[in-house]
Amino acid sequence: MPKPILRIxxxxxxxxxxxxxNGVTLDLYPGEIHALIGPNGAGKSTLIKQIVGEIRPDAGSIDFEGQPIDRLDAADRARIGLARTFQVSQIAPELSAVRNVMLAVEAREGRVFRFFRPVSRDLDLIAAAMAFLHDAGLGERAAIHAADLSHGERRQLEFAMALALKPKVFLMDEPMAGLSPDGSKRMTAFLSELRHTAPILLVEHDMEAVFALADRISVLVYGQVIATGTVADIRANPEVRTAYLGDEAA
Ligand SMILES: Nc1ncnc2c1ncn2[C@@H]1O[C@H](COP(=O)(O)OP(=O)(O)OP(=O)(O)O)[C@@H](O)[C@H]1O
Ligand SMILES: [Mg+2]
Incomplete structure (x- = not known):
């Protein structure tokens, strides 16, 4: 059994x-998608915020690659590869898709983006950004302003920006939210591939996506993990069915 990359x-x-x-313990292993599901208000987003360092826990600890990270602030955690993915707020709508990804590349390298620099001269940066856009399936839309992209394309742009940040784990809070059925299918295919880049802790209400993607599922109810297991374990768990899945699992 490999060691967990993230241990809460x-x-x-x-x-x-x-x-x-309320006393959450869970692990994320290399190569896996670990889905975190639970009803509204269960504490899923609060947990993600504590992992990225936006909220300080009252008690407990978080280890990343075997080291405690409790003393690191959010910026330091992002730098070591622990950052949230799919943050619409990170997109600059007035910039083209490729320039948005260039921002992410520079953020990763710890450089400050200089708007006045002639972008055309920075070929390495453009080439790197284009490669991430291509991986996200958005290469042909590189020159389009982010504001003019469709909702699904903006998700792809966020995805390219996430890749550019080169995280060691992906932390995602409802990446399927607001997507069309087609968009969800595309995102599901993306995430399935993405797990080979880095493991994913996936908070998601879209159960079709969760059941298709998750190697393991943890169920959070009132701030407590009531079960962790494979898709089959969780679907068959009577406590989970009562607390959350209801008829969806039938
Ligand atoms: N900053 C805050 N101050 C006070 N209460 C908060 C704060 N943030 C979250 N809460 C409360 O903590 C509980 C957990 O919220 P959280 O947003 O983590 O739930 P969630 O599982 O992400 O729900 P959803 O599925 O609706 O996104 C909720 O009752 C919420 O109202
Ligand atoms: Mg939430």
């Missing part, structure tokens, strides 16, 4: 009297 140990986070994360 007994994380706790309260908002006033509400225990949004």
């Amino acid at each position: 140990n007994g994380l706790e986070k309260s908002f006033g009297a509400l225990k949004a994360t």
